[in-house]
Amino acid sequence: MVFTRKFLCLLTLVLFLALPFATVSAQDHMDPATFGLDASKPYDGTHLDFLICCAAAPQFASAAFKGAEEFTAMTGISVSFGDVPFGSFQEQLYLEASNPNTEYDIVAYVDAWGTNIYDYLHPLNDFVADAGIDWDDYGPAYQSASTGNSDTIYGLPFRGHPLLLHYRADVLEAVGADVPTTWQELSEVSQAIVDSGMDIAPVSMYYGLNVDQNLFNWYSHLWGAGTDIFDENWEPIFNNEIGVAATEQYASYVRDGYSPAASVAWNEQEANQELIQGRAAMFIGWWWMASRMLDAELPEVSENAAFAPAPGWAGGDIASYGYLWPVGILAQSDDLEASLEYMKWLTHPLTERRIVLDETSGLNTNVAVRLSILADEEVNAAHGGLQGIASEVLANARTIPLIPQYTEIVPILAETINEIAIDANADIQAILDLAAEDVRFVMESAGYYDG
Amino acid sequence: MRKKRWVPWVLVGPALVVVFATTIYPLLAALYYSFQKYDLRKPPQFAVQFATELGDPLVSIDWSLVSLNNYARAFSDSRFINSLNVTFWFTVISVALSVIIGLLIAVVVQKNGRLHSLTKILLIFPFAVSPALKGYSWRYMLNEEYGIYDLLIDVAIVRPVNVVIELVNILPFVDIAPLSESIVWLADKFWALFMLAMSETWGWAPLIALMFVGALGSIDEQIFEAARIDGANNLQIFWRVTLPLLRPVILIVTMLKTIFSLKMFDQVVTMTGGGPVRATQTINYYIHQVGFVRNLDIGYASALSYILVVILTVFAVLYVSKVLNRD
Numbered sequence: 051m052v053f054t055r056k057f058l059c060l061l062t063l064v065l066f067l068a069l070p071f072a073t074v075s076a077q078d079h080m081d082p083a084t085f086g087l088d089a090s091k092p093y094d095g096t097h098l099d100f101l102i103c104c105a106a107a108p109q110f111a112s113a114a115f116k117g118a119e120e121f122t123a124m125t126g127i128s129v130s131f132g133d134v135p136f137g138s139f140q141e142q143l144y145l146e147a148s149n150p151n152t153e154y155d156i157v158a159y160v161d162a163w164g165t166n167i168y169d170y171l172h173p174l175n176d177f178v179a180d181a182g183i184d185w186d187d188y189g190p191a192y193q194s195a196s197t198g199n200s201d202t203i204y205g206l207p208f209r210g211h212p213l214l215l216h217y218r219a220d221v222l223e224a225v226g227a228d229v230p231t232t233w234q235e236l237s238e239v240s241q242a243i244v245d246s247g248m249d250i251a252p253v254s255m256y257y258g259l260n261v262d263q264n265l266f267n268w269y270s271h272l273w274g275a276g277t278d279i280f281d282e283n284w285e286p287i288f289n290n291e292i293g294v295a296a297t298e299q300y301a302s303y304v305r306d307g308y309s310p311a312a313s314v315a316w317n318e319q320e321a322n323q324e325l326i327q328g329r330a331a332m333f334i335g336w337w338w339m340a341s342r343m344l345d346a347e348l349p350e351v352s353e354n355a356a357f358a359p360a361p362g363w364a365g366g367d368i369a370s371y372g373y374l375w376p377v378g379i380l381a382q383s384d385d386l387e388a389s390l391e392y393m394k395w396l397t398h399p400l401t402e403r404r405i406v407l408d409e410t411s412g413l414n415t416n417v418a419v420r421l422s423i424l425a426d427e428e429v430n431a432a433h434g435g436l437q438g439i440a441s442e443v444l445a446n447a448r449t450i451p452l453i454p455q456y457t458e459i460v461p462i463l464a465e466t467i468n469e470i471a472i473d474a475n476a477d478i479q480a481i482l483d484l485a486a487e488d489v490r491f492v493m494e495s496a497g498y499y500d501g
Numbered sequence: 502m503r504k505k506r507w508v509p510w511v512l513v514g515p516a517l518v519v520v521f522a523t524t525i526y527p528l529l530a531a532l533y534y535s536f537q538k539y540d541l542r543k544p545p546q547f548a549v550q551f552a553t554e555l556g557d558p559l560v561s562i563d564w565s566l567v568s569l570n571n572y573a574r575a576f577s578d579s580r581f582i583n584s585l586n587v588t589f590w591f592t593v594i595s596v597a598l599s600v601i602i603g604l605l606i607a608v609v610v611q612k613n614g615r616l617h618s619l620t621k622i623l624l625i626f627p628f629a630v631s632p633a634l635k636g637y638s639w640r641y642m643l644n645e646e647y648g649i650y651d652l653l654i655d656v657a658i659v660r661p662v663n664v665v666i667e668l669v670n671i672l673p674f675v676d677i678a679p680l681s682e683s684i685v686w687l688a689d690k691f692w693a694l695f696m697l698a699m700s701e702t703w704g705w706a707p708l709i710a711l712m713f714v715g716a717l718g719s720i721d722e723q724i725f726e727a728a729r730i731d732g733a734n735n736l737q738i739f740w741r742v743t744l745p746l747l748r749p750v751i752l753i754v755t756m757l758k759t760i761f762s763l764k765m766f767d768q769v770v771t772m773t774g775g776g777p778v779r780a781t782q783t784i785n786y787y788i789h790q791v792g793f794v795r796n797l798d799i800g801y802a803s804a805l806s807y808i809l810v811v812i813l814t815v816f817a818v819l820y821v822s823k824v825l826n827r828d
Contacts, residue, residue, distance in 0.1 A: 137770070137771075140793075140794055141789075141793040141794060144541055144793060144797060145793070148541050148542075166541070166542045166797055167542070169542060169543060258687070258688075258774065258776060258777075259773070259774035259775055259776035259777070259778075260774045261774075310645070310646060311645065311683055311685055312644060312645035312646055312685045312688070314685060314688040314777075315685050315686075315687040315688040315776070315777065317774075320644070324646070329646065454542055457794070457795050457796075457797070458795050458796050460795075461790070461795055465776070465778050465779060468776050468777055468778055469777070469778045471688075472685075472688045472689070472777045472778070
């Protein structure tokens with residue numbers, strides 16, 4: 051009894067002493083100094099417009115809406131979000147960026163689209179230096195995507211995605227297979243699933259034409275095998291011997307019957323649905339889709355959801371596309387200084403950490419871009435170690451050629467992959483050669499080979 | 502009393518302003534851009550002037566930039582030629598199916614009765630569905646894994662035909678290959694275009710049927726009576742009496758549907774993405790890609806748009822003249 055009383059007194063004392071620290075910690079995110087914001091609120095009353103995609107998606111909703119009121123309370127700057135569906139976002143982005151009278155101050159954009167609006171974005175090099183942003187806290191792929199492989203920082207990493215292998219642990223266990231680490235092993239595991247007679251497609255790929263998604267995994271094959279889209283002189287080389295071998299491997303999943311025949315017309319979402327609805331055992335896609343498998347209605351899917359780095363090339367490299375949404379400021383913004391204040395808050399590690407630890411329904415997301423957050427133990431514990439897997443992938447991730455002409459080249463490549471996929475007897479070398487000619491024509495027209 | 506000449510202008514004025522702002526100005530601007538090298542990636546000086554000075558845009562034209570290069574380029578652009586070809590076949594299939602199916606529906610529902618009236622009301626619904634949504638719906642309904650249309654086609658067509666083939670194959674020296682039950686509709690170049698046209702027909706045929714119902718209702722019943730007295734059966738009456746009398750309406754409906762088919766865009770985006778390969782890339786879809794997604798070449802996209810405008814104008818003039826003649 052005496053012991054209990056003493057213990058309670060001690061506990062009360064400890065809690066009492068800890069209270070101020072807890073209060074400070076809880077209030078850090080409301081302290082302008084934490085983010086380097088000007089506490090005198092010089093931009094009080096300023097309103098910013100942020101062009102953002104897909105606000106219903108947790109990865110964007112969490113960043114867009116969470117804490118926006120807190121930022122306003124600290125600075126007096128209000129922010130509204132122009133939510134545009136992904137399907138029409140690219141066009142909206144270009145139109146707003148090129149409009150001298152656009153209402154938008156801040157834009158989030160896909161790395162590949164950024165090359166077309168660089169002339170309309172405010173360079174952020176000075177801001178990064180002045181605000182003390184740790185540039186090395188972003189992986190090489192995200193740095194490249196934010197700068198377009200130049201010295202100018204056009205945007206700061208905002209939402210970023212490594213490619214993961216999403217798989218059913220029970221299926222792999224049933225066939226006694228290890229998690230595939232190479233594309234060749236993926237084929238072997240797929241064959242084992244076929245041989246087992248299980249009523250499930252081994253893998254669900256997406257070769258259809260939809261915002262060029264059929265290229266995501268092709269890049270991994272190409273880079274892993276040891277070739278690329280261009281050589282150092284911007285000559286297309288994806289049709290060389292290695293490129294053909296990589297493309298043959300990429301097409302083999304549907305040609306060998308591992309991926310459903312219909313996958314030649316599927317987009318990423320449709321392929322992912324096969325996994326979620328229990329018709330496929332493996333899927334290679336962005337890590338933000340992990341929550342779909344974890345939240346799947348079918349218990350055999352959700353309870354056996356497992357993730358690993360996207361495979362690499364046997365005896366070759368592991369390299370995949372690190373897909374990034376940078377966030378930048380439009381050069382024509384009338385509220386540049388206020389926009390920079392917002393950027394400080396939006397891209398701050400504390401903001402990113404709070405977002406990724408938020409368990410609010412509809413805002414829960416695993417997406418983080420800073421290496422320090424990806425390595426954070428608490429963050430990893432909250433998401434079953436997904437960030438750790440992402441770090442592993444990002445260590446070898448690359449970005450696509452960030453040149454303005456690439457948006458012209460991408461449909462040529464996407465149609466080429468689609469053509470190879472829909473015809474099981476297609477001559478891959480011949481089709482890639484034709485595509486290389488088309489790509490070369492685009493580059494030549496743009497003056498890449500002059501002199 | 503003195504006639505106030507300004508009154509009509511005041512009354513029509515607001516409408517004229519709206520028409521100028523939303524139709525005439527964009528048309529003139531696009532015509533101007535079609536002679537320019539206008540890359541959306543670079544801020545064009547004239548665009549800035551248009552937006553900031555509110556002056557007469559025609560005054561600020563730099564005529565040294567004007568050229569026909571964009572138009573010349575179109576006819577050596579294999580992708581544009583492909584889109585012309587795709588649009589032509591899409592138009593032929595969708596117009597033919599819409600008019601024929603529309604006519605058949607009209608013949609079935611033209612009679613008076615409670616069920617027929619309800620059917621006529623329901624007919625407007627497919628047309629009311631947004632084209633983009635139509636595209637998404639058809640994409641999922643044609644999915645080879647779980648699509649309802651795919652299942653219906655298998656159950657209603659493929660399996661019965663295969664039963665017949667199996668029976669026929671019993672005969673000596675006969676070896677007919679059975680039809681595949683696993684056609685990936687949107688991965689086959691012909692079927693993808695056909696299904697795109699079917700999705701359009703699904704929306705338009707009922708509307709066209711309603712137009713035909715109206716036309717059928719205006720035909721004097723005595724003409725049919727006279728044909729019956731002369732001994733014509735229903736089929737003969739349809740071919741020899743109904744169709745000839747409907748010919749003007751069929752012509753008008755065909756031209757109207759042709760104009761809309763030539764402009765096909767939404768379902769391409771949501772249903773096929775222009776694929777497989779380039780098999781469903783219509784002119785409008787290609788123009789959109791050139792202008793706002795891929796090349797960001799507004800000058801070239803404007804020139805392509807004007808080529809489409811010329812094609813559409815031919816049909817529009819025919820349509821309007823036919824309607825006026827009919828009146």
